[in-house]
Amino acid sequence: MHAEDWQVRPGALGPGTEVGSWRVVERLGVGGYGAVYRVEDMTRPGDFYALKLALRREDERAEREVHLLMTRGIHPNVVRLHASGRWPHPRTGYLYFVMDWVPGPALHTWVETVNPTARQLAETLGKVALALGALHDRSVLHRDFKPEHVLIREKDGEPMLLDFGVGRYAGADTVTTSVLPPATVHLLSPEAVRFLRTHHKRPGARYEARATDDLHALGVSLYRLVTGHWPFSPELPVDLLYLEMESVMPAAPADFNRRVPRALSDIILRLLAKKPEARFQSGHEVHAALVAAVALGHREEWERSLFEWEDALDEAGAARRRIRLPEGPTRSTTPAPRGLVLGPVLSQSRPHWRRPRAVPAPGSRGARRRGGLSPAVLVVALAVAGLGASAVSGWPLSPVVEEPVASLVAIVAGGPPEAVGHEVAREVEPSETAAAAAPPPAAPTPAAVAAPATLVEDEAPVKKKLATAPSIPATPRKTPGLGSVGKALCVGATSAALSCTSAPVRAEPPSESCPPGAEAAMEKLGIIVGNIHPVDFPGTRREYITVREGYTEVEVVGYWYKMKSPTRLRGRLIIGETRVYGRMTEALTPDGERIPVCMQLLGNDKNRGFIRQPGGGPDTARVFSVGSVRAVDRFE
Template identity: 55%
Template structure:
């Protein structure tokens, strides 16, 4: 993408008082991979405040698709409301700004840890999110990047509001990238999406077709994080290890991490995280009813807070992750004979995963999107230096996303990378990724504002 006079460096933030169309900037709320969010005031109605998400670049197709979604199919009481558009600095050629509801409140995981809700209240909120997703899916709308910070619990009434449809999609929308997957968060990707990514070098022109079960898997990740204080698999793991765990490893049940979690709720979350999408809840409406039925049991365990509190300091006592324990060694699939590196890679996978997280390894399952062939599965880039695959690396957390600086940065998988000129595989330095004879260093995303507000809500006090 060529540079445009209205394009903005990620480190630049509009100053308070800046006029953007009919709105005046009050304060920056945060910056994400696609834009910066501000609290703004309606110039013609002083005292009316909204959130303005201003794209970082002019002619950003993702921002235009988000507007199309929010104006039409994604209109819903539990989806952040749309109020208008503006361009800056030029009203015709400037960067697109989306004006939305300003939703004071807390992200789902923050609310769960600091608001002291009971499991009954939590289940009711989760059921509302499930029903909302189901209604969006019927309209052909998929969020595709559902994570705890995109589920805002509104302070005024405690209701959930879905935020940030920046990578959302609706039936009939034209693809905006040539990559197999959009620039989404790896830790909320479903096993079948990761499996498709492994196969993508053989079908580079075929984008992944998201299904309702993908969004519901991501919701399971959100509920796991909220009820345990942990993600099913740490998001800071190297992408290769995280991908392998998502496809092959069963996380501990939430009740094993936080004994306060009711067994019925724990079982529902485990089902959402099943490797085979056919074993999950097929639709949001089905999950909604299952949650409500579980709560109707009326057991006292539903009426206690999610976490214990210290009596004096009112600080959270977050349950620790249990230590790894195996009744036997995790199974390791034998690689085919032609792949001499396969056994070493499989063993490395078992050792790394076994050392880092308490999990149960699974036998391969038949996915709706077929899993890679065995010879391909043995090269899941667990040892990037030795793996013969030329699969482009996925962006890491807090990495700058495309568009990249022309002539300086390399765009791969929707992320921006720098080529380390003086070194080549297999002598790539740490923090770099080998790819097609280069050592690539992820370009960090500039974050001048320490909060993470993709949806336009202020940081919790």
């Protein structure tokens, strides 16, 4: 360790700190690889820039980003590089580089606050597509394109593409060892997901991204911008999410947001095609398609705003205007296999930041609209038909992010957080118009016919003494390889192909590897293998609660070394004969940062798993709501 490391904290520089000839004004954000600051040029007071400072001295990723911006990233709609150096020592210090500071909102925030017309959005995204096309022509891939990585410059409305922290160009050295490069999971292309499924156990296997991966991410982002919803919900369990991304085509945006021109909707669906050869092959093609759609379309449909306005009150009680988001898509364009009998969808976890949505009265227009086949039901249908069952058996159950990236998790209707005038996004309050997560069914009664499954919300108040942990469909013990899909099949399917009547075997869970990069990410937080810290289930007290097998969240009590408070740990519960085992694979910080971790739940006796108490059902158990987690290098 260098001597000055004791005094230098590159992720926590205070205002007035001098880095080379730049004076820190404020910290804009910090991610897994670097911290971004707004700085003032001391030689020209009043000129402000964005300075990105690596968190590690020998950071090949930062060096690659500097080289990319300096040699191949020059474009009017790409953030410019002005200077680079090392600090505090010119040879051995941390690498920093100075870029344009772009005052203005992130792309999704611009859409939600300005509510542009379809033509304005097409013109803006056309410029972004041209920028991607120019980069691809120079063999540069962004590999983490999403709405918060595009800022709309205040002075002229120009879109500026930024954050090439995981970008790559031809001839660049590989700096990661995972199957997939660090990425945002729900923006991956179907071919990347397919490669992960078939190669995640093969040492040395690496997916080679192409231009069509960036263009697919552009399509996912466009879908989110014109509907307010992601085509593939990041709230799904990872195995279900992967299967949906690989096999299910989302509903057309124009089918549930009638203000979206059909031609724009078709362009988005083409960008989301499951086969890369069916997509646009370059950003130039996307731009040309958008120009033609606007030129040949009816003027009135392109000149109306993307969303309707509605009146609302802010937290202070003042009147304000906000956009009204359409109901989320309930029907996929992927048909269910013939002869399949479907039942209700099991409940999904509702994030704590979402506002509950009122339940439509039976037979009402809202109830009928929500009665379509949801993507989750169709994923189940595909699995029964043999389209996905074998695939799920090989899924890694942890996200593919190798290390925490300098970008934050989506929080508004599945959307990314706000980024204003800088590279790293800030957390924002959720939009009051955001849709709630998929609600639980009123009763899990198998359907008698292949009719659309109706999603019904339970609005009964939560009682503290009966508080339950967030749940996701449990993993049936007698159906190896189906993961979260298996339980959903057992609830709704009466197909003879599946036998769901046997009592689950409550053996101890098998050994399992940690998520890629988890141990290194924990060490950055000061947490090493063997460390123990108290946790509890969110919203509970020191009490006995009922938990369900499957996805869960627990909350870290207070601060744990560098882990911020309150941080939630995400993972899954596995119910055994005498204990409930928990394997936590991801930490969600209050900033929205998602960090891979490898931690096991411990009971109050400090042994692996919470102690089961009397009570519970086939897939539920009674446990005490307070326990601990231990950092591990492998789940045993």
